[in-house]
Amino acid sequence: MGIRFAFAGGREGWVRALLTAVGVGLGVALLLLTTALPNALSVRDDREAARRDFTYSGKVIPKSDDTLLIADAGTTFRDKEVRGRELEPEGPRAPLAPGLTRFPAPGEMMVSPALKELLASDGGKLLRERLKDRIVGTIGESGLIGSAELAFYRGAEGLVDRGINTGRIDRIDRYGEPITSEESTDPVLLLLILVVFVVLLMPVAVFIAAAVRFGGERRDRRLAALRLVGADSRSTRRIAAGEALAGSVLGLVFGTVFFLLGRELAGSVEVYDISVFPSYLNPSPALALLVSLAVPAAAVLVTLFALRGVVIEPLGVVRTAKPARRRLWWRLLLPLAGLGMLAPMIGQGRGGGDFNQYLVVGGVILLLVGVTALLPWIVESAVGRLGGGGVAWQLAVRRLQLSSGTAARMVNGIAVAVAGAIALQMLFAGVDGDYAEETGYDTRLAQMQVSVTNGTLLGQAAGNLRDTEGVRQVYAYSEGYLGDRRKDPLNTTEVTVADCASLRTLATLPSCRDGDVFAVPGGEYDAADDATAKVAKPGRTLYLDPGCAEGCAGSAEAPWVVPSDLKQGKPRTGPTGGKRGGFMITPGAVPDAFAPALRGELYLNLDDSVPDVRDLVRNAAAEIDPLSTPMEWQSVKEADRFAAIRTGLFVGATCVLALIGASLLVSQLEQLRERKKLLSALVAFGTRRRTLSLSVLWQTAIPIALGLLLSVVVGLTLGTVLLRMTGTSVRVDWPSVLSMTGVGAAVVLVVTLLSLPPLLRLMRPDGLRTE
Structure with a gap:
């Protein structure tokens, strides 16, 4: 009833x-x-695991007909992450990423539906300037973790010359490589x-x-x-x-x-x-x-x-x-x-x-x-x-x-x-x-950091970024490592190449002019074994990036003789919150063989009153190096x-x-x-x-x-x-x-x-x- x-x-x-x-x-x-x-x-989680490519294992897989060179080309657009990969198959059996029906050729790009819509819209103008490849298809649902995810794959060539296993470029023979984690x-x-x-x-x-x-x-x-x-x-x-x-x-x-x-x-x-x-x-x-x-x-x-x-x-x-x-x-x-x-x-x-x-x-x-x-x-x-x-x-x-x-x-x-x-x-x-922890970044000195791969001309990159609207100041550093042997060195220390103004943000220097070389012991890298003090002997031969992996542009293990007029400096807390030591060299004292092997780091001071200043920087960085990694600095990381x-x-x-x-x-x-x-x-x-x-x-x-x-x-x-x-x-x-x-x-x-x-x-x- x-x-x-x-x-x-x-x-x-x-x-x-x-x-x-x-x-x-x-x-x-x-x-x-x-x-x-x-x-x-x-x-x-399953979709993310199925398309996992970078494992950061430190191993380099030998080239074969079933390997694929892959580069991280991700970027950010107005606080939204854009997942990007460059693909270069090395053989007919190279693994195909989930969601793709074929490999894009160089100059071609396959994008997610959401990214395709964004690039076609008026609001995507700045991103279109960064992603100029021709769109030849869309990524299937199996290759995306969400309907609104922004992602792309584009074809590439010559990745091996940029250096394998650098954290940006890797060789894989399958997708979905598990990452072991013991985190409780x-x-x-x-x-x-x-x-x-x-x-x-x-x-x-x-x-x-x-x-x-x-x-x-x-x-x-x-x-x-x-x-x-x-x-x-x-x-x-x-x-x-x-x-x-x-x-x-x-x-x-x-x-x-x-x-x-x-x-x-x-x-x-x-x-x-x-x-x-x-x-x-x-x-x-x-x-x-x-x-x-x-x-x-x-x-x-x-x-x-x-x-x-x-x-x-x-x-x-x-x-x-x-x-x-x-x-x-x-x-x-x-x-x-x-x-x-x-x-x-x-x-x-x-x-x-x-x-x-x-x-x-x-x-x-x-x-x-x-x-x-x-x-x-x-x-x-x-x-x-x-x-x-x-x-x-x-x-x-x-x-x-x-x-x-x-x-x-x-x-x-x-x-x-x-x-x-x-x-x-x-x-x-x-x-x-x-x-949440303090990152240590000095956000008053700089608000963005741009990393460029080995072989990029840092001076030219710094000049291009200085010419970008909204950039007030650029601090440019070339970084690498020096060891006392070509292979398996006993002592390894840092090397930093920059002009005097940039070096003074890292160390206290007695005086500085182009052509000077400084030894700065006491940095965080060699705090335990004091490696800088051991190798900073005038006349001693050191080697750049000892034991560098495949594809270090042929300049790895280049010899360098510590000059007789070596000056001493004291480390100070740098822009990234740590104390950097080792050798600090001005551009006039750098051998030609060093330049291709050093990676570049550029710290940028920005004018936040300029609309979309961060995306303008990302566009300029992409023009310099498509694999550059512009990063916003934050004082606190969660x-x-x-x-x-x-x-x-x-x-x-x-x-x-x-x-x-x-x-x-x-x-x-x-x-x-x-x-x-x-x-x-x-x-x-x-x-x-x-x-x-x-x-x-x-x-x-x-x-x-x-x-x-x-x-x-x-x-x-x-x-x-x-x-x-x-x-x-x-x-x-x-x-x-x-x-x-x-x-x-x-x-x-x-x-x-x-x-x-x-x-x-x-x-x-x-x-x-x-x-």
């Missing part, structure tokens, strides 16, 4: 079932998305992952529980009518459960449709530089089955739980009388139990091994569920003490006093989301220092895994906020629909529309203010406990707390404003018409 009421009970029945299905469906869609995330991440998982990172998942999924569960109670007051009045025609109290509860079951099953259907639509949409969306192909988002069958069983079961249980304190009699529902005051004691047990589960792990930190995942998940869930248990009591207690005011205020307060539970349910999801977000922000801010978890939190929070907004809007519309006759009666009696609109705003503002206040308290408590668990000093990140609270309030405000047009349509006297 309950299922029949849901679908065949007239307009009221199916409208309520539809609203319930939409609310539940939004939650189910996000749950299905969550169950699909592990598979999506696994597929991304950090317990604090595992804790972050666990808390992120719980915090993101709890609001979804709360919204699903609230959605199955849409239209509760009208449902109870229908049940009273059933009592009048002979149904007993147990039958009415079973009928109510059947009605909720019908709405939740329809919600599963809607959720599946929403998920499939979102899955297709995901292929064209990039969030925080993360993109996926729709085929990645395949939910785990076991988890999808769990969702399909848990949601209807939860709908039935929530309905029966909601009816536990409602007396349904043949002549009405005893909810209209003064209800019994909510009890506080059992509501406090939930957060206290959560704290009790987390307490044993306080002070554990990293040294105590992994955190107990069951205690972590259970404790965080109980604390957040405590928000949903405490909020109805707080709202009831607060609105019961509110007194007189304007007409709009009195209408709002009286409505809240009559149905404080409904108001609390509307904002429960927001309260849980904000509480969890505050706790996570505190935890991230507290441990941030453990995963650990990759920590940054990935933070990105995952932002992506998940964006999805949850979208769900919160949509579900709140559906809930608000359902509440207004139930009050249609009441609103029409007030308008018929002469109440101004502005007054009614303001009263609706107050009805939303009061519960959300109380909910956000509770969220701050619970969030700070949970954040403090989590910080104590990680052994980190407790520090409240107030800007994050206020921003999270503001985001929650903004979502509610936007939803309320969107519900005003339907409210104005409902405020018409003809709403009193009935049959």
Whole structure:
């Protein structure tokens, strides 16, 4: 009978079932998305592993008919990474990269669909100047990790002459070479992952529980009518459960449709530089089955739980009388139990091994569920003490006093989301220092570094970069190593070639003019064995880049005699934060054989007022050497895994906020629909529309203010406990707390404003018409 009421009970029945299905469906869609995330991440990792080429193993594979020369030609365009490779097959059986159907010839390029679209757009003009090769095809999905990834392969020739195994050029005979890693998982990172998942999924569960109670007051009045025609109290509860079951099953259907639509949409969306192909988002069958069983079961249980304190009699529902005051004691047990589960792990930190995942998940869930248990009591207690005011205020307060539970349910999801977000922000801010380190780069001296491969004329490169718009100063260095033997040297030290102004940024020199040579002992490279002092003997023969691998341009192991007029210098902290020692030579004292074997490093001071100055530098560097590696300097570098978890939190929070907004809007519309006759009666009696609109705003503002206040308290408590668990000093990140609270309030405000047009349509006297 309950299922029949849901679908065949007239307009009221199916409208309520539809609203319930939409609310539940939004939650189910996000749950299905969550169950699909592990598979999506696994597929991304598999795709990345399948196309892995550089292993940095230090071994050089001998040339054969199944080898491929590959060069890293990646670049950056406006803070977006562009993965690039130059390919030169050395035989007919050379391995083909995943996603390619053939090798591009020199001057040809195969690009990802996203890069092709960018290059064809007006915004890609600067990148077109850098990637001038003719596009002859696109990279297939199997060769990309995301739909929005920017990537290209282009043909090359003569790579062997540039030097194999230099970190930029390598020879491979297959793709997907595994990289062994013994890195253990950090317990604090595992804790972050666990808390992120719980915090993101709890609001979804709360919204699903609230959605199955849409239209509760009208449902109870229908049940009273059933009592009048002979149904007993147990039958009415079973009928109510059947009605909720019908709405939740329809919600599963809607959720599946929403998920499939979102899955297709995901292929064209990039969030925080993360993109996926729709085929990645395949939910785990076991988890999808769990969702399909848990949601209807939860709908039935929530309905029966909601009816536990409602007396349904043949002549009405005893909810209209003064209800019994909510009890506080059992509501406090939930957060206290959560704290009790987390307490044993306080002070554990990293040294105590992994955190107990069951205690972590259970404790965080109980604390957040405590928000949903405490909020109805707080709202009831607060609105019961509110007194007189304007007409709009009195209408709002009286409505809240009559149905404080409904108001609390509307904002429960927001309260849980904000509480969890505050706790996570505190935890991230507290441990941030453990995963970020000072790079030591002097960002006042330079903001970019350009590395050029061996054989590039550094003076000409520096001149080209100086002529680039937005470049104020260029510090150019040629770098290499000198050893005391051609092969297997006993002592090796650094050698740096630069003009006097550039050398003074690396060392304290007595005097300097072109043609001088300096020995600078005490650098970081030879701090242990003091190699510079051992080999810096006038008249001694040293050799450049001893034991250089294949392809060092023929100038490797070039002899060099330490001059008799050798000067001494003292190392100082250089632009990159370290102390560089060894030999420092001005250009006038450099043998011709040195130039092709030294690699170039150029540090650039930029004028940030010039638009796209960094991309202008990258274009100039590409003209000098297509394999140059322009790099932006940062004073602080964040650990990759920590940054990935933070990105995952932002992506998940964006999805949850979208769900919160949509579900709140559906809930608000359902509440207004139930009050249609009441609103029409007030308008018929002469109440101004502005007054009614303001009263609706107050009805939303009061519960959300109380909910956000509770969220701050619970969030700070949970954040403090989590910080104590990680052994980190407790520090409240107030800007994050206020921003999270503001985001929650903004979502509610936007939803309320969107519900005003339907409210104005409902405020018409003809709403009193009935049959």
